[in-house]
Amino acid sequence: MTEEVKDLVNKGEMLPLMEEFYTIQGEGFHKGTAAYFIRLGGCDVGCHWCDVKESWNAELHPPTLTKDIVAQAKKYSDTIVVTGGEPLMWDMTALTTQLKAEGMQVHIETSGAYELSGTWDWVCLSPKKLKLPTQGVYDVANELKTIIYNKDDFKFAEEQAARVGKDCILYMQPEWSKSDKMIPEIVDYVMKNPKWKVSLQTHKYLNIP
Numbered sequence: 396m397t398e399e400v401k402d403l404v405n406k407g408e409m410l411p412l413m414e415e416f417y418t419i420q421g422e423g424f425h426k427g428t429a430a431y432f433i434r435l436g437g438c439d440v441g442c443h444w445c446d447v448k449e450s451w452n453a454e455l456h457p458p459t460l461t462k463d464i465v466a467q468a469k470k471y472s473d474t475i476v477v478t479g480g481e482p483l484m485w486d487m488t489a490l491t492t493q494l495k496a497e498g499m500q501v502h503i504e505t506s507g508a509y510e511l512s513g514t515w516d517w518v519c520l521s522p523k524k525l526k527l528p529t530q531g532v533y534d535v536a537n538e539l540k541t542i543i544y545n546k547d548d549f550k551f552a553e554e555q556a557a558r559v560g561k562d563c564i565l566y567m568q569p570e571w572s573k574s575d576k577m578i579p580e581i582v583d584y585v586m587k588n589p590k591w592k593v594s595l596q597t598h599k600y601l602n603i604p
């Protein structure tokens with residue numbers, strides 16, 4: 396990478412783009428809503444069950460001009476989901492400023508492991524034990540989407556729920572490979588603790604990206 400490209404990436408004027416696609420938001424509060432997804436490369440959190448491990452190495456994903464990402468996105472949808480990888484590894488200011496200038500609703504999917512940057516209409520925080528969220532992300536999270544892989548994750552979910560704001564919507568989402576085992580546990584837990592809601596990865600049932 397040239398010094399010039401590195402400089403543009405540092406400023407958020409270029410971003411490592413893994414893929415972009417128009418689909419239906421499968422998870423959480425906005426499930427069922429058409430949205431254009433921008434998936435950025437780079438993540439060092441290391442969830443062993445991560446369903447996009449190909450995103451982890453940022454060097455495999457070409458630095459792409461932010462303005463070109465925005466120009467492409469606006470052709471498809473006025474709802475944009477920025478995901479990754481971990482998008483908050485990068486400065487999200489330029490991307491979100493430009494998307495908002497085009498009048499788009501801008502959502503993020505994040506582990507919160509890095510400081511918040513950018514201006515967001517919706518923040519989905521999915522905290523991970525391996526690298527806990529920064530305080531600024533807990534403060535602005537609109538939904539908390541905890542992943543339930545085993546029984547210990549119910550306790551972790553409650554600890555995380557204690558850290559978000561009072562209006563944050565609380566979800567438990569089964570880890571995909573453990574769905575058969577954990578869905579009955581989640582159903583039972585949510586019926587006993589109705590401040591929680593269930594989130595499923597519905598795009599995987601619909602066979603869409």
Ligand SMILES: C[S@@+](CC[C@H](N)C(=O)[O-])C[C@H]1O[C@@H](n2cnc3c(N)ncnc32)[C@H](O)[C@@H]1O
Pocket residue numbers: 438444445446447478479480481482504505506507520521540542568569570571572596
């Ligand atoms: C791939 S991550 C990318 C964004 C960010 N790194 C994060 O973890 O929030 C997008 C969402 O998918 C969830 N996820 C990843 N792998 C999953 C799996 N195997 N089962 C269920 N949810 C999963 C994450 O917890 C997160 O909510």
Ligand SMILES: Nc1nc2[nH]cc(C(=O)O)c2c(=O)[nH]1
Pocket residue numbers: 418419420421422478479504598603604
């Ligand atoms: N359809 C669909 N909905 C999603 N919601 C969050 C996703 C993500 O990977 O961040 C995702 C995804 O990969 N596809």
Ligand code: SF4
Pocket residue numbers: 438439440441442445446447448450479480481506523
């Ligand atoms: S934080 Fe997100 S992208 Fe990173 S490993 Fe975990 S699920 Fe995958």
Ligand SMILES: [Mg+2]
Pocket residue numbers: 446447
């Ligand atoms: Mg996904």
